[in-house]
Amino acid sequence: MFTTFYRIIKYGFQNFSRNYLVSIATILVLLLAVIVFEGLLIFGVVGQKAIDLVQDKIDISIDFRETVPEDEMLKLKSSLEGLSEVKMVEYISKDEALERFRERHPEDSDIARALEEIGDNPLRASLNIKAYNPKDYSAIAAYLNNESLSPIIEMISYNQNQLVIDRLAKIVDIGRQAGFLLTILLATVASIVSFNTILLAIYSSREEIGIMRLVGASNAFIRGPYIVIGAIYGFLAAAAGVIITIPFVYFVSPFVSVLIPEMNLWGYFIGNLFTILGYNLAFAVTIGVVSSFVVVKRYLKG
Amino acid sequence: MITFNNVSKKYGSNEVVKEASFKINPGEFVSLVGKSGAGKSTLIKMLIGEEKPSKGRVIFGQYEVNKLSNKELPELRRHMGVIFQDFRLLPKKTAYENVVFAMEVAGRPQKEIDEVTPQVLDLVGLATKKHNFIHELSGGERQRVAIARAMVNHPDVIIADEPTGNLDPINTWGIINLLMKINELGTTVILATHNKEIVNQLEKRVISMEDGKVIRDDEKGKYILV
Structure with missing residues (x-):
């Protein structure tokens, strides 16, 4: 052999x-x-x-209404994390949103002055949601557009950017x-x-x-x-x-x-x-x- | 040892071998004679399993050749040594390697190959040209390599199909003498030829074919064809 x-x-x-x-x-x-x-x-x-x-550039963000307590926002975050289409949900509190805003515009004195004049933090707490598949954003948006959530959600970015997101997904x-x-x-x-x-x-x-x-x-x-x-x-x-x-x-x-x-x-x-x-x-x-x-x-x- | 029993072969409607029947016993030297197209080569092809008969049986020792599958043919062919007019040597190998190849496919051990190959090449007169490639040899020398390859595994039968067809008279007789010598050592030899002079001088058994039929089978026969 x-x-x-x-x-x-x-x-x-x-x-x-x-x-x-x-x-x-x-x-x-x-x-x-x-x-x-x-x-x-x-x-x-x-x-x-x-x-x-x-794909990384595509996401949905939702802004909460001013009066929504933080535990409700976190409850929505966890419920979103439970969806099989959702890859990641990031919670950005009001303070964090302001901090990030300042970081993005460190040398813009007009913005700094405007913020000082307002006195209060004008930004909203928000959630940034990323899906595994760009095709799934419409399903996530549909979940968020539910009547029961309208008292806490002020704005969903998908509703504004739907066309661009769908095109990018394609x-x-x-x-x-x-x-x-x-x-x-x-x-x-x-x-x-x-x-x-x-x-x-x-x-x-x-x-x-x-x-x-x-x-x-x-x-x-x-x-x-x-x-x-x-x-x-x-x-x-x-x-x-x-x-x-x-x-x-x-x-x-x-x-x-x-x-x-x-x-x-x-x-x-x-x-x-x-x-x-x-x-x-x-x-x-x-x-x-x-x-x-x-x-x-x-x-x-x- | 070899039996053709009512063997016919057709290519389309053309019947090239018609109900051929004969037996060849161990140790015989048989000349198969006939004009070109008489059916000699087809008979040989059926004996070595290159062609299957359309009718009849071809028996070689324990093998019913016409029933062997493609996979079983190598085993049969290791019991035969075949020599052709066009030599059919492996062109990219030397004379020595051609002979060695036949032993290797038969599964011979290396020690035996190293011992026997030079002896066989010496016997056919090619001791000094054993490392030449085939294209470096003359027609007569190539046929000697083919004979060395055919006999090296001590086959039961040597089948030579027009082995001298491409050779001059001196080389022709050199090859025939070698085949005679192999036969004297006990190996059956089947020589297909249309060379009248050779057949008549051999004074061995002659099977004559014409138009696909065996028309004569004589002990110590002559080349007699109309």
Whole structure:
């Protein structure tokens, strides 16, 4: 068993090196597929970050009426936290709202003077509500628009911004769907191109496969080396894919930061280098091995 | 050992082998003769399981070849050594590696492979060219590699389909002498050929085919075809 396994591995490496032109051509095509795949991975991360940022900007805030006691406000906060659609509820008291307002306008003397003239804190206590899914804001708004809550709620921001929120929610949704479809489409194209390249590489060996069968080689003994070669193709293409992408990401990263300031693409790439290599390996080696397996099967008849 | 029992083979409406029946005993040297298209190669293909008969049975030892599945064929073929006019050697391997490959697929241990391969290549006269790749060898040398590969696993039968078709007269007789030597050592040999001179000089059993039919089966026969 071990001897047969050793012989299969030996023939895999031998065929790989003796057909070096075919090997190089196949690896180059597989490399293109890996680069597309890796590009999709990175694009996915950048896209997700952009979508998260947009999503993070969406929220509903409610202002309480002046006379509402704090325990009632906190009661509403807890009831909102009990909703499955709600991700987070932040309570901002009157004092905290004033403090934040001052922090936002530290050098605006007109505002400071106006606040001094009023004497009292004119701001309202409020709740900031974030949903898991932007689509759910309408449901949360409906919950808050309940008649029983109108004595304590003065204003719901959703009612003013409904159009913008719904549009942003749609953009987030379409962005996710488009990203998913693009990933499926390009990954499928890359896989088909790689499969066909391996098909052509093995097609050139179909007579050899016939000869091996004639001298009594079992299907496993014939197929084994081709699967080893497929794995070698995949391994080298995956490694080359990462190496080629390093300078590209380094160059592109500052431009991404301009568009999405919170995104450090270079830091993400280096921090996840081995994970990306792992994904590349899983993608390329799977294509190499599965393609070889399927193609050789066609020639193992007769 | 080998039995063809009422075997026919059709490709579409074209019947290339018609109700062929004969037996070959262990240790025989049998020439299968006939013009091109007589059905010799098809008979051989059915014997090695490359083609299935449309009718009849092909028996080789314990195997009913026509009933073997694709997966069972390698086991059958390890009992046979096959030589073809176009050599069918692995082009990306050396002469030595071609012979070794046949032993490895049969699961022979490395020690035996290291011992036997040089001996067999020496026997066919290729001791000095064993590390040459196939494209570096002449036609006669390639056929010797094919013979070395065919005999290295001590098969029950050597099947040679027009083995001298691509060779000059000197190499032709070199190959025939090798096949005779293998037969003298006890291995059955089936030689498909349309070379009249060879068949007549061998003075062995001759099965003659014409238009897909076995028309003659003579002990110590001659090449007699109309």
